[in-house]
Amino acid sequence: MEIVCGVEQLNRHPLTPYSEVVCDFLDTYSKALRSDIEAKTYPDVMTFAFWARRGNVGKKKEEFFLSDIGKKRIGRGIVFHIAPSNVPVNCVYTYAFGLLAGNSNVVRIPTKHFPQIDCMLRVIEEVLKEEAFSVIREMTSFVQYDRKEIEYTEKLSSLCDVRVIWGGDNTINSIRRTLLPPRSTEITFADRYSFGIVSVNAVLKMSDKQLNELAKKFYNDTYLIDQNACSTPHLICFQKDGLSAKDIENAKIRFWNSIYSVAEKYQLYEIKASDKYSDLCDIVMSSDDDSLLNGNLIKNVKGFDNLLYVCELSMLPDDVVVKCRGRYGMFFEYNFDKYEELSVLSDTKVQTCAICGLDNNALRDYIVKQGWYGIDRIVSFGSTLDIDLIWDGYDLIGSLSRVIC
Amino acid sequence: MSIEEMLNHSPYEDECDIKQNIFLERLNMLTYRHYNRCKEYHQFIDILHGGKIQYESIEDVPFLPVKIFKKRELKSVSDEEVFKIMTSSGTTGQQVSKIFLDKTTANNQQKVLTRIVSEYTGRSRMPMIILDCPSVLKNRNMFSARGAGILGFSLFGSKKIFAFTDDMELNLTEIKDFLKKYEGQTIFLFGFTYMIWQYFYKKLVEINEYLPLEKGVLIHGGGWKKLASEAVSKEKFKESLNSVCGITSVHDYYGMVEQTGCIYMECECGHLHASIFSDVLIRNMQDFSVCQNGEMGAIQVLSALPASYPGHSILTEDIGRVLGEDDCPCGRKGKYIEIIGRMKNAEIRGCSDTFER
Structure with missing residues (x-):
């Protein structure tokens, strides 16, 4: 096991959430990243730097201390983070979450090499040299070892108060074979499914310019990351708003046309086009065996050359989270009147619901009232990928701290 | 036109206009057949092609992606009629294509293969060296692409030996005895490009041996x-083999388990030829438009043979181009092509932990 950054022996001395030294450190780190020539070349690193600045963290801090219980919290001790193997910046986000909650952190970084990680850790190391942050230094340990070397997972698990596993499911299952001390807790970020709801009425009312703005946001939620993230939408449910079939069709054509025109900048590599066409052919060959319709699962397909495929579902199948997934610009669509028609999305796998033209609170109230066990986030299009302190249904500061009542 | 009738034609005699008519009629017949016998294909045609099954031009005939044969078991015959199942040779853990053959399709594949290959080797059988090991033919129920290739080409051999032991060691003494016994005769050799290079050419160089x-x-x-990863070009392959055994007649072929029989043989000019039993279109992957001759794109292969599974029109993951049609200096009619290689792997963005297909 290699200590890549920070110390080998962590000081297990919890702080209160949002302690001054942590906020100072994150702000200094943010500045250092934003003035680092290499760091500036990575947009994902810059997004983190922007997130970590005092202006952003300070607002969260204020909000946090509005509640009485916030004032009674303290970190749990040591958090052992298993960072995801393919989203480089998440290892630093999870570290920052741990610090903000008041904990010392040992972060296992992926063995696969990422220049972003090298860069971010290099800058952390520089900032930690400052006298003012010696306390943070003692709370910081980034390590690297092969996932097969379970003796290290065992050792670190036995020492931690909270274990945080960034999935997917296979990683979680394999790490969970290693026991935690009885008092320790665990947070797991498993494989998830996400979708969107668009109001037909809202689309019809939008100006071309507004629609284009929406399409750009949609692009960033989907094409930008090859539709390959837990929170990227695969299915768009169009709320009919009592409009005529013709209006609905017009709205949908308008919507998809605007997506198509923005998606022109997407680089569709040959192999991705091929995989996408295979997915399309595979899904049109599916039947909805369970339904009374006893027909095809896919009613029709709108094709916008190979950049955008839109498959209209004749029903939402029970296994929608498995079956209705697209890659590289393939989406499913479904028309509905009332939320109850979407009940198959009450599935613990469902994470983010991106909305357009809907009342966020009304949808949340519905989910709560019906006791759904899916949907952890309701956000506008364009924000599906914004990771933050409330994620996957967890309030991370709460989960990484304890309350002295 | 039936395959029997097509077999009365020489595989490279028909010029474009004659071939197109015969071939299109056959493709329409196959589309109709699969539409009515294969439920999945029926849905594919209904949903993506509005139920249309008769086409005016070969370019319009719908194509399935080659990966679909890895995802689904597609067949247009009953389970009882399945005579054998061919699989692509994937490494362990990889998904393999499964191709269902009835007796007729299997027979036609063999007949067409024989017709095509005899244009290059002559009709009589020859002593044959199989540049592979005997174990590849074990387990006859599941034919791998490698085993199927060997069995298919074995029909050209009178006496046959395997060049390698099951440990892929060269049977040098046996080969030498064999060559002595059939001295002066044409010897037919068949094998897979990489294995020939690795276990035949390299071994002969290593032990400094020349085979006549x-x-x-x-x-x-x-x-x-x-x-290609060892930077061995076609030319280098031929020259190198020539240096260890003096061979001059070396023909590459392009083919796949999804369309067995219809292989594209390399002529004396180094071009891969489509026969009257198959055709090639090159498609631009951005919109599937058909590329001009000379332009590179994804290779779509069409075959007159697949009657037991809907594989008569397949979009491969290979990149290539059509070099010309009916005018190859070797005299063979039909399209001749060049294979550039597989589609390049692209880095996938996002967090791929979300879902593994």
Whole structure:
């Protein structure tokens, strides 16, 4: 096991959430990243730097201390983070979450090499040299070892108060074979499914310019990351708003046309086009065996050359989270009147619901009232990928701290 | 036109206009057949092609992606009629294509293969060296692409030996005895490109041995992916083999388990030829438009043979181009093509932990 950054022996001395030294450190780190020539070349690193600045963290801090219980919290001790193997910046986000909650952190970084990680850790190391942050230094340990070397997972698990596993499911299952001390807790970020709801009425009312703005946001939620993230939408449910079939069709054509025109900048590599066409052919060959319709699962397909495929579902199948997934610009669509028609999305796998033209609170109230066990986030299009302190249904500061009542 | 009637034509005699008519009629017949017998294909045509099954031009005939044969078991015959199942040779853990053959389709594949290959080797059988090991033919129920290739080409052999032991060691003494016994005769050799390079050529160089195969005819296939990574070009392959055994007649072929029989043989000019039993279109992957001759794109292969599974029109993951049609200096009619290689792997963005297909 290699200590890549920070110390080998962590000081297990919890702080209160949002302690001054942590906020100072994150702000200094943010500045250092934003003035680092290499760091500036990575947009994902810059997004983190922007997130970590005092202006952003300070607002969260204020909000946090509005509640009485916030004032009674303290970190749990040591958090052992298993960072995801393919989203480089998440290892630093999870570290920052741990610090903000008041904990010392040992972060296992992926063995696969990422220049972003090298860069971010290099800058952390520089900032930690400052006298003012010696306390943070003692709370910081980034390590690297092969996932097969379970003796290290065992050792670190036995020492931690909270274990945080960034999935997917296979990683979680394999790490969970290693026991935690009885008092320790665990947070797991498993494989998830996400979708969107668009109001037909809202689309019809939008100006071309507004629609284009929406399409750009949609692009960033989907094409930008090859539709390959837990929170990227695969299915768009169009709320009919009592409009005529013709209006609905017009709205949908308008919507998809605007997506198509923005998606022109997407680089569709040959192999991705091929995989996408295979997915399309595979899904049109599916039947909805369970339904009374006893027909095809896919009613029709709108094709916008190979950049955008839109498959209209004749029903939402029970296994929608498995079956209705697209890659590289393939989406499913479904028309509905009332939320109850979407009940198959009450599935613990469902994470983010991106909305357009809907009342966020009304949808949340519905989910709560019906006791759904899916949907952890309701956000506008364009924000599906914004990771933050409330994620996957967890309030991370709460989960990484304890309350002295 | 039935395959029997098509077999009365020489595989490279028909010029474009004659071939197109015969071929299109056959493709329409196959589309109709699969539409009515294969439920999945029926849905594919209904949903993506509005139920249309008769087409005016070969370019309009719908194509399935080659990966679909890895995802689904597609067949247009009843389970009882399945005579054998061919699989692509994937490494362990990889998904393999499963191709269902009835007796008729299997027979037609063999007949067409024979017709095509005899244009290069002559009709009589020859002593044959199989550049592979005997174990590849075990387990006859599940034919791998490698085993199927060997069995298919074995029909050209009178006496046959395997060049390698099951440990892929060269049977040098046996080969030498064999060559002595059939001295002066044309020797037919068949194997897979990479294995010939790795276990035949390299071994002969290593032990500094020359085999007298000046009168040999070598047919090899399976692709250049591994050799390209060792920077071995077609030319280098031929020259190198010539240096260790004097062979001059070396023919590559392009083919796949999804369309067995309809192989594209390399002529004396180094071009891969479509026969009257198959055709090739090159498509631009941005919008599936058909590329001009000379332009590179994804290779779509069309075959007159697949009657037991809907594989008469397939979009491959290979990149290539059509070099010309009916005008190859070797005199063979039909399209002749060049294979550039597989589609390049692209880095996938996002967090791929979300879902593994």
